[in-house]
Amino acid sequence: MVGNTFRLYRSGIHLADVIFEEGRIIYRYRDIYTNCWQEPEVYREEENIYNKKYDMDLIAVRGILEEMEGSMALANEESLKLKDGCIYYKQEEIKKNLGHQTLWIQTWAQRHKRFPLDFVTVDNKPVGFVVPRREDCTVLVKTGYEEFTPQGLWMEESLSKCDYTIDYLGTTMVKMEDGIGLATDIWLPKGKFMESRFPTIFIRTPYGKQRVFESQLRFVQRGYALVVQDVRGREASEGDFASKPSEKEDGDAALNWIAQQEWCDGNIGMIGGSYLGFVQWAAASNGNPHLKAIVSIVTAGSPFVDLPRKGGTMASGVLAWSFAMAEKNFHPEAMVRDDWEQILKLRPIQDIPQKVLGKNIPFWDEYMKHNTNDEFWEQSSWRIHGDKIKVPALIVSGWFDDNGQGSLEAWKMNAEFGRKNIKMVLGPWMHKANSTRDIGEISFGNNALRYDLDLMFLKWFDRHLKGVENGIDIGLPVEYYCLGSNQWKKAKQWSPEKVIWQKWYIDSKGKAKGSHGDGCLTKEREYHSLWDSYLYNPQEPVPQIIDISDNELNTPANYKEIEKRQDVLVYTSEILEDDLTIAGEIYADIYAASTARDTDWLLRLTDVDEEGNSFRLVDGIYRAKYANDFKEEKPLTPGEIRKYRINMFHIANTFKKGHRIRLQVTSSAENLVFPNHNTGNDFATDTEYVIAEQKIYHGEGYESCIYLPVLKE
Numbered sequence: 001m002v003g004n005t006f007r008l009y010r011s012g013i014h015l016a017d018v019i020f021e022e023g024r025i026i027y028r029y030r031d032i033y034t035n036c037w038q039e040p041e042v043y044r045e046e047e048n049i050y051n052k053k054y055d056m057d058l059i060a061v062r063g064i065l066e067e068m069e070g071s072m073a074l075a076n077e078e079s080l081k082l083k084d085g086c087i088y089y090k091q092e093e094i095k096k097n098l099g100h101q102t103l104w105i106q107t108w109a110q111r112h113k114r115f116p117l118d119f120v121t122v123d124n125k126p127v128g129f130v131v132p133r134r135e136d137c138t139v140l141v142k143t144g145y146e147e148f149t150p151q152g153l154w155m156e157e158s159l160s161k162c163d164y165t166i167d168y169l170g171t172t173m174v175k176m177e178d179g180i181g182l183a184t185d186i187w188l189p190k191g192k193f194m195e196s197r198f199p200t201i202f203i204r205t206p207y208g209k210q211r212v213f214e215s216q217l218r219f220v221q222r223g224y225a226l227v228v229q230d231v232r233g234r235e236a237s238e239g240d241f242a243s244k245p246s247e248k249e250d251g252d253a254a255l256n257w258i259a260q261q262e263w264c265d266g267n268i269g270m271i272g273g274s275y276l277g278f279v280q281w282a283a284a285s286n287g288n289p290h291l292k293a294i295v296s297i298v299t300a301g302s303p304f305v306d307l308p309r310k311g312g313t314m315a316s317g318v319l320a321w322s323f324a325m326a327e328k329n330f331h332p333e334a335m336v337r338d339d340w341e342q343i344l345k346l347r348p349i350q351d352i353p354q355k356v357l358g359k360n361i362p363f364w365d366e367y368m369k370h371n372t373n374d375e376f377w378e379q380s381s382w383r384i385h386g387d388k389i390k391v392p393a394l395i396v397s398g399w400f401d402d403n404g405q406g407s408l409e410a411w412k413m414n415a416e417f418g419r420k421n422i423k424m425v426l427g428p429w430m431h432k433a434n435s436t437r438d439i440g441e442i443s444f445g446n447n448a449l450r451y452d453l454d455l456m457f458l459k460w461f462d463r464h465l466k467g468v469e470n471g472i473d474i475g476l477p478v479e480y481y482c483l484g485s486n487q488w489k490k491a492k493q494w495s496p497e498k499v500i501w502q503k504w505y506i507d508s509k510g511k512a513k514g515s516h517g518d519g520c521l522t523k524e525r526e527y528h529s530l531w532d533s534y535l536y537n538p539q540e541p542v543p544q545i546i547d548i549s550d551n552e553l554n555t556p557a558n559y560k561e562i563e564k565r566q567d568v569l570v571y572t573s574e575i576l577e578d579d580l581t582i583a584g585e586i587y588a589d590i591y592a593a594s595t596a597r598d599t600d601w602l603l604r605l606t607d608v609d610e611e612g613n614s615f616r617l618v619d620g621i622y623r624a625k626y627a628n629d630f631k632e633e634k635p636l637t638p639g640e641i642r643k644y645r646i647n648m649f650h651i652a653n654t655f656k657k658g659h660r661i662r663l664q665v666t667s668s669a670e671n672l673v674f675p676n677h678n679t680g681n682d683f684a685t686d687t688e689y690v691i692a693e694q695k696i697y698h699g700e701g702y703e704s705c706i707y708l709p710v711l712k713e
Contacts (some may be wrong), residue, residue: 004065006052007146009139011218011454012154012601013162015055018140031215035165037393047524051627053140060084060117061129062072068126075546080108082648087111091118091446096148105148109446114436116449120149134273134433136215136454142640150451160222160462164189171236174229174252183236184254185209187226188263197265198430199292199465200225202259203272204251204279206234206241207330216271222458225263229254231279243325244278244303245379251283253436259290266290267465271457273297273396274403274431278382282375282411287388289613293464295457297396298431301406302381304373304630307553310405311646312623312630313600313673314343314367314683317402317546319352326353336549340671347642349674350684368684373630386413392473394454394460398429399483399617400439400650402553408585408650421464421473425453426480426652430552440545442556453609460471482581484607484654495584495650499709506571506590506663506698506705508532519571521663521706530699532565534567534666536599538689541668541675542568545616547711553672559606560614563664570695572608573661576650580661583652584709586618590644590665591702596692597635597680598625600673603646604664605706607655612664620648621669625680635680641697652711665696 008016016029025043045059053142067082078089091109095102103122110116118143120128128141128149136139139151146152167190173181189198201219205212209228219227232250233241240482258264268290270280277299284291301307320335337343346352350368354360370376378384393414397407407424414422417453427434428444437448459472476490491497508529519532542565546555563570588603604619622644625633636642655661668675678690698704 002405005143006061006140007143008056009058009141009146009151009154009436009457010054010215010567011136011667012151012159013218013221015523018058020065021653022243025058025062025515025641031166032221033166055115055131055133056129057117057139058225059705060086061140064119064126064129067533068121068124078416080268086113086117088119089446094375098210100390103148105389109449110491111443111446113277115431116436119451120145122148126654128666130451132434132449132451132453134435134453135271136218137451137458138187151656153452153455154298156470158462158468159458160224160466160468162221164191164221164223166190166217173238174257176239176250180232180239181237182229182232182239182250182254182704183209183337183339184227184229185213186263187213187220189220189223189225195223195265197263198223198225199267199269199461200227200264201461202255202258202268203227203228203276204231204247204254204270205272205276206231206243206325208235210235210665211330212272212276218454219458221460224461227258232276233328241325241328241363242366243380244282244300245280247279248285248379248382252286252288255283255288255290255619257651258321263444267292269293269295269461269465271295271297271461272297275300277403278406281382281389281406282495284389284391285385287390291391293394295394295396295460295462296407296410298398298401298403299395299406299410300403301409301533303377303410304385305383305647306403306405308367309373309377309623310673311600312626312675313621314349314551315672316670316674317672320548320551322353322364323357325363326357326359335551337464340548344670344674347687348685366429371581371682371684372626372633383409384540386417389413390419392425392460393466394456395422395424396427396433398427398431398433399481399649400428400430400552400554401433402431404554404649415493420478422472423460423477424479425450425456426478426650428481428483432552439556441558441613444483447486447488448481480583480652482583482652482654484656485579485581489583489652491583496711498712500712502661502708503703503705504573504661504708505703506665506696519569521571521573521661525703527700530702531647531693531695531697533568533693534569535691536567536667536670537691538675538677540567541670542602542666542671544669546671548671556616558613559616559664560612563614564634565666567666569665571663571665576655576657576659578659579654579657581652581654581713582708582712584652586620586648586706586708588620588646588648588663588704588706590646590704591641592624593641593643593695593696593697594624594678597638597639598623598676598678599636599678599694600624600667601644602664602669603648603667603706605648605651605664606664607653608660608663609656610658615650618649619664620646621668621673622646623676641695641702648706667692667694 127145230237
């Protein structure tokens with residue numbers, strides 16, 4: 001092919017060629033099953049076929065090429081605004097000497113877009129385009145310029161070579177211990193110098209194996225067998241879907257079946273995100289010897305630590321996901337509604353699916369039967385089998401991942417047992433990780449997205465399934481992004497080894513006893529008043545700023561206006577005279593009392609800038625009637641003061657000079673969890689409400705404080 005030719009790569013593999021000509025775009029793609037190139041075709045813009053196939057907006061690419069054609073000098077520019085309104089900032093600039101020639105290589109980061117289209121210039125000419133995602137990265141690069149783009153990362157000699165075509169063996173019904181058959185698809189490498197047995201990548205999903213397999217065929221092209229399975233009760237598999245309780249036993253049985261196949265060499269790895277991460281840890285909790293490596297991405301954790309029973313509450317935010325899972329086949333469009341505000345007010349909670357969808361959701365009905373952390377919920381907790389989980393794990397999550405507690409649990413569990421071969425990457429990301437640099441009013445650095453996650457995944461499997469010495473397990477095991485300073489950092493443990501724990505006490509200096517208003521957050525213990533109070537009305541809950549339809553429940557946002565409510569207590573530090581960086585897990589102790597038999601306590605840490613904007617970093621919620629292990633309900637005695645340890649997740653953030661640290665205390669988080677009715681009744685059937693007077697104690701004998709992991713560089 002001649003002309004202005006570009007090559008398209010996904011996860012380092014050449015999949016297509018694209019030619020940009022005057023007035024048209026021509027492309028041809030490679031059939032990965034035969035390795036044969038197809039005949040060139042003219043791109044039909046109105047059908048958007050190519051975009052869907054390879055995640056690259058060719059119309060936008062052409063626009064950038066045309067706009068920058070020989071006219072734009074970028075050496076002194078730090079930002080660009082293109083004709084289509086897209087905004088770019090210079091992310092990186094490198095000077096490279098090639099013999100007698102000096103090249104200026106610049107990477108430009110697109111802002112304010114999910115799945116941005118970044119581009120690379122060499123001497124002011126665009127030569128490469130990059131779309132990073134949670135599990136892969138697509139690069140479109142002008143032929144011959146690969147080394148100047150993220151495609152150059154894939155030139156390591158140690159990587160498994162892309163030498164294979166693909167043989168699809170079809171669907172097999174793999175029998176579980178109780179005779180239920182799970183639909184399982186198998187792909188094998190095919191090639192001239194092919195081995196007869198392969199290490200195997202195994203994926204289990206509730207969303208339909210047909211939605212997953214295509215992007216993972218990259219492993220088959222590099223010499224791995226690929227097995228993708230619908231979990232019990234979903235899509236083409238038999239049985240009833242119970243949402244997690246059966247995944248431990250089913251995962252174990254499936255691993256044993258794979259290991260017995262003539263095409264498997266006995267080394268199995270698993271990969272996937274969210275529920276697809278959970279099933280990896282569930283399978284690993286059996287101690288199965290065939291599972292040699294996992295890549296755990298935004299994994300779900302234990303039910304009372306993570307969703308759906310976070311802190312003993314019942315998460316309303318999971319309704320969108322539940323609606324999408326209401327039928328045997330996955331229907332993501334069911335999450336998008338404009339009436340969530342009305343739906344969340346329906347009572348009793350157990351009847352919501354019937355009232356909205358006209359049918360029950362079996363796993364929702366099961367959720368409603370179990371108030372405490374009983375045997376049903378423990379079936380969903382891989383954490384309690386931590387002594388058996390010895391598999392090398394690469395963990396990926398983000399500060400705003402709504403399943404982030406699962407990844408934190410996984411790290412802490414492995415640290416508790418002194419396990420090695422664990423690596424973790426924590427970015428400034430939501431559940432749809434590595435997809436945007438801007439969330440609402442919150443913006444991160446141009447370096448917030450990674451182009452190398454999929455490369456790390458391959459190297460992890462190459463190392464632990466093929467025995468390749470590629471260095472992935474050498475060096476510090478934790479990489480994390482620090483907000484505020486916008487820097488990637490490394491540590492040998494989590495929380496980092498250079499952390500010093502500081503207590504920051506809440507107080508009400510300058511306030512009348514029991515009044516509402518701004519309180520103090522200070523490192524010096526003082527006793528200016530005994531308590532602060534507010535009234536909590538369950539029918540007027542404090543909102544958590546999230547979009548339920550987006551299915552992202554841990555979104556950072558500006559809580560400046562929320563703080564003005566009478567049912568939110570606010571404790572703020574003095575203006576910081578120097579930068580202060582925290583990195584690690586955040587938790588707090590509060591002494592509190594309520595006039596109700598049960599209630600919720602929510603604590604939120606924010607970073608307050610010079611204009612008074614209060615940006616949420618982390619929060620934690622706890623249902624007051626539970627003992628520490630959530631196995632026992634102990635209703636409150638009205639007025640009784642109890643001490644609560646509230647885990648608030650983890651974060652790395654630099655509070656800049658001139659900013660302030662703030663702690664909010666309240667009793668509800670509408671959209672995230674169903675408001676506590678304060679009655680102490682069964683949350684599933686309750687239709688009554690009680691207004692409660694809440695008191696937070698911090699006088700002498702009541703050391704209410706937040707523990708901050710301050711990083712000493």
